[in-house]
Amino acid sequence: MMAWITRHWRSLLLWGLGLFAAGVALAFIIAYSGIFNIAASAGHPAWMEWFLQFGKERSVKVNSRPIVPPELDFAELVPLGAAHFQGTCAICHGAPGQPVNPVFDHMLPSPPDLQKHVRYWNREQLFWIARHGLQFTGMPAWSGGDRDDEVWAVVAFLEAMPSMTKADYHRYASGHSETPSASAQEFVHEGRPRLDLTACNRCHDTADASPTSLHIPRLGGQDEAYLKRALQEYRDDFRQSGFMEPVADDLDDEQIDRLAAYYAALKPFPHKRTAASSPELRELGRRLAEQGDRERRIPACLSCHGGKGREDYPRLAGQSEPYIRQQLQVWRRGGRNQTPHGAMMSVVARRLTDQQIEAAAAFFANQPPQSGQALSSSAEEAARP
Incomplete structure (x- = not known):
């Protein structure tokens, strides 16, 4: 059998190519003719349903x-x-x-x-x-x-x-959001109230409650400039998040300004506590936050993220350990280097050791949350009852 195949391999190859070409031509003719019904209402033939599922x-x-x-x-x-x-x-x-x-x-x-x-x-x-x-x-x-x-x-x-x-x-x-009951008139004009994608309270902190998960940042008391920048970066696909991008995409500039002002004026509510970290780890985190690590060319965290840091940078005090640790790991993988701010932090994150990431997260999680800097006029207006 093998000897016969060896003698006739050219003929077999030509026959194979011919059959393949004929199959392609037949598929094209069927597609061009339109005889195959692609309507969803028609369903799939049983053989195709089995094949696709398999x-x-x-x-x-x-x-x-x-x-x-x-x-x-x-x-x-x-x-x-x-x-x-x-x-x-x-x-x-x-x-x-x-x-x-x-x-x-x-x-x-x-x-x-x-x-x-x-x-x-x-x-x-x-x-x-x-x-x-x-x-x-x-x-x-x-x-x-x-x-x-x-x-x-x-x-x-x-x-x-x-x-x-x-x-x-x-x-x-x-989460913390509510779905109020609607009167018949409200139902007629506005429809039934639902849990909306853009309801921030589904996940984030309120005036009297921490975020619903330790993997979610506390927004209350963050600087308005930073909150505005973060939402714009989510909306413009410069900051990656399957959770936040669909939310931010639905916001216009005015809504982003109002949200940033609202959270900047919101009194910081601390995260719920996780298991206590060791004093040695927190001390390492304190040195990293206040002094950095000159040998690894890591600047002091508080030079940018403290009370006297830049307004368009996040404040880390009072955020949870899992959230800080998770974000540093995303930076380390290059998942947040699409902007100048993110690219700068990505370089720093790659220089951090695993222990330094744990230490920084432990230190900042054990600091009391800080209020934002002096409120802008829009923030003051948002804070009024």
Whole structure:
């Protein structure tokens, strides 16, 4: 047999190329003729539905194998993932107490009810799907480049969702925001109140409550210039975040100015405390904050991030350890170097050792939050009752 193939390999190659060309031509003729009905209402033939489902499952399982999942802090990550899910995913996939929207239920393929289907995927596979999306399904890739930390928050929520009641889900997804009941007249004119994507209280601090997760920054008392710059960078795709970019994209300049003024005037509310770090680690963080590290060419953190630092730089005192540590790691990976400010900080972050990152986070987390600098006129106006 092998001898025959060796003698006739040229003929076999020509026949193979001819069959391939004929198949391509036939596919083009079918596509050009329009006889194949691509209407979503027509559905897929059974053989195609099986083939697409099989191909999807194999692709997810094979491509997710190299992923090494971290330990997930469910208590802190679930509220963050739930708030994002409500704002961007629930409209298609439904949620506890919220059935799949009938419009999106008629997509082809229809988005699955994840409270029922999420258990069919393991942690690595859920991450891969949320991070990269799925072709031919309408499932988008994650919008924040190099923000795997955010994707893991969604994974933590998805793993917890099957056992959630409607009340559990609403508590996680709403955070500090409220959905007031509407009168018939308000309902007629404005529609039913919902948990809106741009409701900052879903995640961030209020006058009498800390952020809903230790992975979320405290905004109260930050300088107005910094808050304005951060929102503009999210909106213009210069600062990456799958959580914040969709929110900021919906804001115009006037709304950004008003939000920045409001939070600058808000009295800082401290984060809830994490487990106490060692005095030695905090002392190392203090030296790094006040003196820097000349040998590693690291400037003192407080030269930019203290009470006398630049107004367009964030204040770190009172932020949580997980948040500071997470942001420094994002900078170290180059995930926030798209702006001059970010590129400068990215250089510093790469020079920090793992111990110095832990020490800086421990030191600033144990400092009392600072009020912003002298309020601008817009901030003063926002602060008035």
